[in-house]
Amino acid sequence: MAEGHVKPAALEQALKVLRERVDERTAAFLNACVRCGLCADTCHVYLADQEPASTPAAKVERVASLFRRYHTLLGRLAPGLVGAETLTEEALQALAAAAFGRCTLCGRCALNCSVGLDPAAIIRFARTVLVAAGMVPNGIQANIEAARASGNTMSISQEDVRETIAWLEEDLRQTIGDPEVSLPVDREGARVLYALNPRELKFFPLSISAAGMIFHAAGESWTLTSTDFDITNYGFFAGDIEAQREIADRLIRRAEELGVQELVVAECGHGYRTLRWEAPDWLGRPLPFAVRSFVEVMAEYLGAGRLRLDPSKNPDPVTLHDPCNLVRHGGVIEEQRYLLRHAVTTFVEMTPNREDNYCCGGGGGLLAASEHTAKRIESGKVKAEQIRATGAKVVASPCHNCIDQLMDLNRHYTLGVEVRTLGEIVADALILPVPPSS
Amino acid sequence: MPEVEIVGRTFAVDEEGFLQQPELWDDEVARLFATTEGISDMTPEHWGVVRTIREHYLQHGTAPMVRLLCQKTGLPLKAIFKLFPSGPAKGACKVAGLPKPEGCV
Numbered sequence: 001m002a003e004g005h006v007k008p009a010a011l012e013q014a015l016k017v018l019r020e021r022v023d024e025r026t027a028a029f030l031n032a033c034v035r036c037g038l039c040a041d042t043c044h045v046y047l048a049d050q051e052p053a054s055t056p057a058a059k060v061e062r063v064a065s066l067f068r069r070y071h072t073l074l075g076r077l078a079p080g081l082v083g084a085e086t087l088t089e090e091a092l093q094a095l096a097a098a099a100f101g102r103c104t105l106c107g108r109c110a111l112n113c114s115v116g117l118d119p120a121a122i123i124r125f126a127r128t129v130l131v132a133a134g135m136v137p138n139g140i141q142a143n144i145e146a147a148r149a150s151g152n153t154m155s156i157s158q159e160d161v162r163e164t165i166a167w168l169e170e171d172l173r174q175t176i177g178d179p180e181v182s183l184p185v186d187r188e189g190a191r192v193l194y195a196l197n198p199r200e201l202k203f204f205p206l207s208i209s210a211a212g213m214i215f216h217a218a219g220e221s222w223t224l225t226s227t228d229f230d231i232t233n234y235g236f237f238a239g240d241i242e243a244q245r246e247i248a249d250r251l252i253r254r255a256e257e258l259g260v261q262e263l264v265v266a267e268c269g270h271g272y273r274t275l276r277w278e279a280p281d282w283l284g285r286p287l288p289f290a291v292r293s294f295v296e297v298m299a300e301y302l303g304a305g306r307l308r309l310d311p312s313k314n315p316d317p318v319t320l321h322d323p324c325n326l327v328r329h330g331g332v333i334e335e336q337r338y339l340l341r342h343a344v345t346t347f348v349e350m351t352p353n354r355e356d357n358y359c360c361g362g363g364g365g366l367l368a369a370s371e372h373t374a375k376r377i378e379s380g381k382v383k384a385e386q387i388r389a390t391g392a393k394v395v396a397s398p399c400h401n402c403i404d405q406l407m408d409l410n411r412h413y414t415l416g417v418e419v420r421t422l423g424e425i426v427a428d429a430l431i432l433p434v435p436p437s438s
Numbered sequence: 439m440p441e442v443e444i445v446g447r448t449f450a451v452d453e454e455g456f457l458q459q460p461e462l463w464d465d466e467v468a469r470l471f472a473t474t475e476g477i478s479d480m481t482p483e484h485w486g487v488v489r490t491i492r493e494h495y496l497q498h499g500t501a502p503m504v505r506l507l508c509q510k511t512g513l514p515l516k517a518i519f520k521l522f523p524s525g526p527a528k529g530a531c532k533v534a535g536l537p538k539p540e541g542c543v
Contacts, residue, residue, distance in 0.1 A: 154539070154540055154541040155540070163505060164504075167508075171515075197542055198541050199541050202539075203504050204525065232541070368541075400542055404542060407524065408528075
């Protein structure tokens with residue numbers, strides 16, 4: 001978090017957001033919480049630390065008390081009587097600790113709310129207030145600025161994208177012994193644009209090779225892009241309304257330029273959610289192409305007989321982590337299970353699962369917010385216990401953000417598992433078409 | 439700022455254990471940070487990866503792409519993940535004394 005004092009001008013900006021940008025939905029939610037407390041046991045942060053401040057009701061109340069101060073008659077006239085809190089530097093610090101430090105916006109509490117409100121939406125609003133105050137965690141803010149300046153959060157140059165893909169392509173041709181397999185870049189008129197999380201290009205490129213093998217096996221017409229390829233959106237995590245629109249717009253324009261019929265989002269929960277479900281609202285227009293997760297596309301290929309899989313190639317027991325933004329917020333639920341049942345010998349569900357799954361603890365941008373590392377690792381205890389109980393040796397997770405957190409949990413809680421993308425598991429099970437030369 | 443004590447020496451680190459004063463880095467510091475990654479014996483391959491990252495960082499101010507790391511050390515990608523179980527970002531970059539890389543890591 002930005003160090004030091006909140007400047008009066010920043011406080012003024014935050015107050016303006018609090019006064020003027022509460023929409024009807026948020027206002028209804030802020031008035032509706034009856035503090036029944038049912039949400040407490042649904043939150044992985046509270047389950048791990050047992051601190052009352054971590055219950056969703058307490059986090060909602062922190063925002064609601066500010067709301068009452070500026071939006072209700074009694075709150076204005078007699079704030080002390082109705083528990084209305086004035087927006088001060090201390091109130092902002094407490095808001096930041098709750099909205100960034102104790103919530104991953106996973107939304108599990110919403111499914112279990114007795115009056116049907118969505119605490120994650122309220123926390124997102126709190127984050128928008130904090131954006132105005134200049135109180136976004138430094139790591140999240142740095143990612144936003146990198147994405148705005150360079151087109152991706154890791155500031156990877158176009159040349160580095162091209163050289164990495166050429167290197168991967170050469171390696172892939174040797175590995176599978178097929179000179180025809182390719183990783184096309186900037187190919188106009190391809191049917192599909194496959195867009196990436198920059199960490200794949202920079203540090204973890206096996207998932208790109210896996211996608212290449214799968215598109216090749218399915219006979220897809222596809223391309224990568226060397227510019228504006230980034231599916232991540234730290235503007236969304238921050239609650240920065242302008243930044244999230246601008247960041248999504250870059251990739252969408254690039255897809256339009258290439259003239260594709262479909263934008264396929266690599267395995268990234270919030271990337272899928274923002275591009276599939278949020279971006280048309282942000283841009284105020286429908287997108288001229290379909291948006292799907294790579295998980296949905298692989299499942300379609302398998303169902304249509306375009307992929308042949310041999311599950312014996314993945315003999316170790318595999319469990320599945322459901323990323324909140326892909327599953328609970330995104331509605332992609334059964335496809336990953338269908339794929340795993342055909343790609344691995346033993347698939348074990350963790351409990352609970354699907355839309356009732358627990359957050360890994362790394363959602364909501366927390367992986368980039370170093371100041372909240374201790375809380376992030378602590379709240380991942382719930383996920384670590386879920387994984388351990390399955391006895392699985394491999395954890396599949398169709399989200400690079402979750403994967404990073406799961407790798408941290410693997411180490412911290414000595415789980416002894418391997419954490420992999422779904423694409424890598426499917427690619428290992430592929431029975432590839434015989435190259436034309438042999 | 440948090441501190442970490444490794445075999446009697448104390449270092450200022452960020453909340454994720456990345457060294458905060460890059461100028462303090464030397465071979466001894468690398469060996470100490472390697473132990474926090476579960477690497478008790480720094481082999482020539484480990485050193486190859488770490489020195490390549492270090493050199494790139496001093497020249498460009500960022501961690502190298504993993505492609506460059508493989509090409510300059512002659513190691514296949516999978517070998518890098520074997521050498522540094524936390525991966526090139528949270529594992530190798532940490533031993534090389536870099537601050538935490540930006541992005542989804």
